[in-house]
Amino acid sequence: MTRDYGIIPQIEHYGCMVDLFSRAGLLQEAREFIENIPIEVNGVVWGTLLGGCKVHKNIELAEEATKHLAELDPLNDGYYVVLSNIYAEAERWEDAARVRRLMRNRGIKKTPGCSSIEVDGIIHTFVAGDDSHPQSPKMFQLWEKLLGEMKQRGYAPNLSVVLLDTDEESKEKFLYRHSEKLALCFGLLNISPKTPIRIMKNLRVCEDCHVAFKCISAIANREIIVRDRNRFHCFKDGLCSCQDYW
Known part of the structure; x- marks a missing residue:
């Protein structure tokens, strides 16, 4: 991009790469890619990885992504709900309930659909x-x-x-x-x-x-x-x- 077209990659380009890795199920590669992004990472990038974790049922990486999201976008209820759903699909009901309690304790309300x-x-x-x-x-x-x-x-x-x-x-x-x-x-x-x-x-x-x-x-x-x-x-x-x- 930079050599042939003079385009300096922005966060949107890096986010697309994370999305491609996540869609392919290459979640560890996506995580490593995020760690090596040379510019400041936003919540959308980690949210993209979280979405991939839900599809491919990777609880460990989902927990890590949510920790970053709690710092970058602390009032976004959607990320907590996704993690809670991941736990529920794995029948880890206590963990799902823990996430809901965490939302209540932080004053985060689920947006009505x-x-x-x-x-x-x-x-x-x-x-x-x-x-x-x-x-x-x-x-x-x-x-x-x-x-x-x-x-x-x-x-x-x-x-x-x-x-x-x-x-x-x-x-x-x-x-x-x-x-x-x-x-x-x-x-x-x-x-x-x-x-x-x-x-x-x-x-x-x-x-x-x-x-x-x-x-x-x-x-x-x-x-x-x-x-x-x-x-x-x-x-x-x-x-x-x-x-x-x-």
């Missing part, structure tokens, strides 16, 4: 667990129908993303009322079949919603576009443009 969808020029916003919308009964009925077809195709709810100390039935109910699922059902009911459904999510799409959206895109033969906190997800024919890395 909400999703928005525009229909006929009107923006409709849903929050997790919301049943106040006038079309809620129809939306829940549609979800139950979709759920039956999804399970026939091998879908199983990922309860590890629900960090509540409750029974499985309650966890499933909470999982099925995630804001993006509510927005999707509303879109399927109100947007013409040939029009893509576009949803905005203020947080990272969870693993269960991601799997569900892929499945529903094939069942309903619809293109579903979701912009979450990390990137655009274009679901079509049972696949996502992010290739399951986000």
